[in-house]
Amino acid sequence: MTAPLNARYELRTSDKFGRYIVAAKDLKAGETIFSDEPFVLGPNSDSSLVCFNCYLPLLSKFVVCKKCAVAPICPGEGCPEQLHKTWHSDMECDFFRSIKLTNGLHPMTMVQNVGSLLALRAFMKKTTDPAAWKEFMEMETHLEERKGTKVWEFSENTVKFIQSLSIMDDIPDSELIQKICAVIDVNSFEVRGPPLPALGCAEVLRGVYLKAALLAHDCVGNTHMSINDNNLLVCHASTNINKGEPIFYNYTDPLKGTSIRQQHLLIGKYFKCSCRRCADATEIGTYMSSVMCPECKTGYVSRSTPGEWTCNNCSKTFEDTNIGFKVQCCMDKFGVINKKDEKELEEYIRNVSLILAPNHYLLLEAKQRLAGVLRDTINREPRPTKKLMRRKMELCKEILPVLEILCPGISRTKAITLYELHAAMVQLAKKLFDGREITGTAYMDELMLAEKYLKRSLEMLFIEPGNSPEGELCAKALEEYRVLKTTMSSVLDAIHAEGKCYVSPVEANGSETQ
Ligand SMILES: C[S@@+](CC[C@H](N)C(=O)[O-])C[C@H]1O[C@@H](n2cnc3c(N)ncnc32)[C@H](O)[C@@H]1O
Numbered sequence: 401m402t403a404p405l406n407a408r409y410e411l412r413t414s415d416k417f418g419r420y421i422v423a424a425k426d427l428k429a430g431e432t433i434f435s436d437e438p439f440v441l442g443p444n445s446d447s448s449l450v451c452f453n454c455y456l457p458l459l460s461k462f463v464v465c466k467k468c469a470v471a472p473i474c475p476g477e478g479c480p481e482q483l484h485k486t487w488h489s490d491m492e493c494d495f496f497r498s499i500k501l502t503n504g505l506h507p508m509t510m511v512q513n514v515g516s517l518l519a520l521r522a523f524m525k526k527t528t529d530p531a532a533w534k535e536f537m538e539m540e541t542h543l544e545e546r547k548g549t550k551v552w553e554f555s556e557n558t559v560k561f562i563q564s565l566s567i568m569d570d571i572p573d574s575e576l577i578q579k580i581c582a583v584i585d586v587n588s589f590e591v592r593g594p595p596l597p598a599l600g601c602a603e604v605l606r607g608v609y610l611k612a613a614l615l616a617h618d619c620v621g622n623t624h625m626s627i628n629d630n631n632l633l634v635c636h637a638s639t640n641i642n643k644g645e646p647i648f649y650n651y652t653d654p655l656k657g658t659s660i661r662q663q664h665l666l667i668g669k670y671f672k673c674s675c676r677r678c679a680d681a682t683e684i685g686t687y688m689s690s691v692m693c694p695e696c697k698t699g700y701v702s703r704s705t706p707g708e709w710t711c712n713n714c715s716k717t718f719e720d721t722n723i724g725f726k727v728q729c730c731m732d733k734f735g736v737i738n739k740k741d742e743k744e745l746e747e748y749i750r751n752v753s754l755i756l757a758p759n760h761y762l763l764l765e766a767k768q769r770l771a772g773v774l775r776d777t778i779n780r781e782p783r784p785t786k787k788l789m790r791r792k793m794e795l796c797k798e799i800l801p802v803l804e805i806l807c808p809g810i811s812r813t814k815a816i817t818l819y820e821l822h823a824a825m826v827q828l829a830k831k832l833f834d835g836r837e838i839t840g841t842a843y844m845d846e847l848m849l850a851e852k853y854l855k856r857s858l859e860m861l862f863i864e865p866g867n868s869p870e871g872e873l874c875a876k877a878l879e880e881y882r883v884l885k886t887t888m889s890s891v892l893d894a895i896h897a898e899g900k901c902y903v904s905p906v907e908a909n910g911s912e913t914q
Pocket residue numbers: 416417418419420538539540542586587613614615616617618669670671672673674
């Protein structure tokens with residue numbers, strides 16, 4: 401079946417994916433595929449209290465809406481003006497007011513059921529937007545698989561709450577409300593809520609986007625999603641996508657190993673992923689779930705068949721329990737160390753490097769955390785050491801090749817890592833030059849390379865919404881690019897003033913990772 405939706409993509413169905421979309425023409429990396437307004441947006445089922453109007457966290461105080469005297473909203477001067485959307489609609493307000501008058505609905509009932517607000521608002525769309533409601537109800541639910549499970553039981557709270565409201569004389573049957581909860585669970589996206597102006601903290605919300613929900617999953621996606629502070633979702637191609645190829649979104653964390661990703665997909669999305677990465681014990685050559693061979697000490701041992709692991713060097717096989725125990729120990733240890741402490745992270749990396757393959761997901765996470773700790777120390781200390789800068793560069797260079805394989809093309813994590821690599825390079829090169837440890841030419845070489853990383857990072861950051869943290873990083877990176885160009889120009893002038901000629905090694909041999 402082919403149903404054209406717009407010029408860039410079209411809808412297909414298959415036994416494997418259900419409905420999914422494919423490119424209707426060749427798409428270039430960075431090209432916008434579609435943008436999508438939320439059908440419904442609201443707090444997570446386990447959220448703390450948020451303002452029903454703007455979704456700002458209500459930390460300790462709240463007032464109730466003057467009109468309905470039920471909905472908890474921002475105290476003081478009310479919701480900040482820059483938050484354009486008002487989610488507590490007139491229709492909802494009238495509805496709350498009428499049940500307050502007839503049933504004595506109390507604001508505390510709403511406060512206690514904030515986790516059901518999203519389902520309630522979705523249900524109200526049945527009346528306010530029947531066409532979109534119909535599309536929403538056609539989404540995948542896996543309702544039968546949910547029956548009798550914990551998640552079904554948990555959703556019974558929402559069932560009871562919505563039924564207790566007797567909405568517009570229409571008491572929905574429990575299966576309908578269970579279905580709404582299921583559509584939300586299977587199809588929603590995480591959305592960053594608005595941050596509290598002074599504190600910066602924000603609640604994680606969930607949004608259902610009817611176009612974006614049609615994307616099938618692959619553990620190596622080919623799209624990049626961003627959601628701006630108006631909650632508009634924009635889907636870009638992250639790599640070139642040929643006409644007819646499926647457009648995939650990675651529903652899981654690409655930096656987790658196969659067993660964790662598959663478990664997440666099975667529990668939350670009810671399918672067993674069989675993508676190229678999941679089918680490959682080496683995870684496309686990254687060996688992200690492999691361990692060092694206890695026998696030959698040089699090979700990587702990966703799960704070859706269920707229950708058995710094999711070394712890629714000496715071919716020795718090991719039992720699942722044996723390897724599983726080692727990985728579990730490393731995982732348990734990671735769970736208890738202080739991940740903000742440089743020494744503890746270094747010690748962890750040193751110890752588990754003897755057990756896990758170099759790109760194991762636990763090691764990668766530890767390295768990412770350590771790079772973040774080093775960044776904070778370097779930016780905080782008045783005279784950070786060269787050792788710190790070198791180590792941060794080393795970590796970024798170890799992480800990047802894995803990201804290139806698992807997140808090809810445009811990737812937020814890759815953009816941030818490239819930015820951090822450039823920053824450490826510039827800081828170190830300046831320190832070395834100021835200390836007369838390197839010549840102007842060597843300084844220039846480093847700046848040229850850092851510029852190359854920064855430019856690649858900027859190419860990816862440009863598509864981030866301006867007011868998101870990544871958009872703010874983009875603005876910062878642009879300013880740093882301007883400063884870097886000025887520095888490079890004065891270093892070049894100084895080289896020329898000495899009567900020398902400068903030839904960039906970056907341009908001469910095209911090398912990127914020295
Ligand atoms: C967000 S929905 C995608 C739209 C859905 N296919 C539909 O027809 O409404 C997620 C569901 O699509 C299916 N799906 C997506 N990617 C898949 C994949 N790689 N393998 C198997 N099923 C997949 C699963 O049923 C999953 O729960």
